[in-house]
Amino acid sequence: MKPERFDEGRFEYGESVRVTRNVRNDGTYPGLDVGHLLIRRGSVGNIIEVGTFLQDQVIFTVHFLSQGRMVGCRLEELISADEPWNPSRFEFRDKVICTLDLGVQGNVLVAKGTEGEVMKVIRDDALIQYHVAFREKMLQVPETALEPAHPETFTEPEF
Template sequence: MRGARWAYGEPVRVTRNIRNDGTYPGLAAGAPLVSRGSIGYVVDIGIFLQDQIIYSVNFLGEAKTVGCREEELIGAEELWAPSRFEFRERVCAAKSLAIDGVVLVAAGATGEVVKVVRDAPDGAAYHVHFDALPGRVLQISEDALQAAELAPARKETR
């Protein structure tokens, strides 16, 4: 296992919304703890399951200290491009998505964000696994997606 990326006292930014996984006292599981983009300071570093570095980060604005995995953090001074969606969020195609004229994903098809690409040339982009395209992940620009709950209801035909 490699060493910790950040040390005690260093400022970091959380890249996704953090919710209570049931370990934060006094709040229900699933309750929001820290909003993506918030900056906090590393107050402790630990190991979980012998191979995962967990940083205890004090978010002064939220008055909370929260355990964060390394992949949920970037340095506070690193490029931060806000995004509409985040890792594991359900989305749908705002339009049909095609490669070389072949439609791979129909408008309204739902999928899950598996990675946020903040440094894409035209702004935030996403690696999305669409339910209708098993085993394949596509990189999709933000303007080609919408929140899954905003998708128009589709009538089933038999």
């Protein structure tokens, strides 16, 4: 049993945490372009250091072993690895294809195999859905009806 924590706003050295937002290079990670995805939302790492930025922001250095990266995260970007997490397979801007005809009342709006782009991830209890832009149409599509458009370059998320 974990000891009761009186300092709820902090994680301790070695503690396993999950990042709740995609972490992109803000220019402080060397060797990669600004905006490059460093760590995908849902990835688990371990706290290796606690520091401050601009004297008033607590920054946790988290080692994501499976990605081979150490990045700084703010408290609001982290939850305990033990907390419930509803993972999504796709993220904003991922290219996807529909695996079946999508339509309303028998009218096909988007044919099976059409490529689209994820515009928003919708998390609801156990069901993940997405707003997907298919050419000039925006549809809300369940995760089960989508596959990666380019599977050879797609990285499956950690679950």
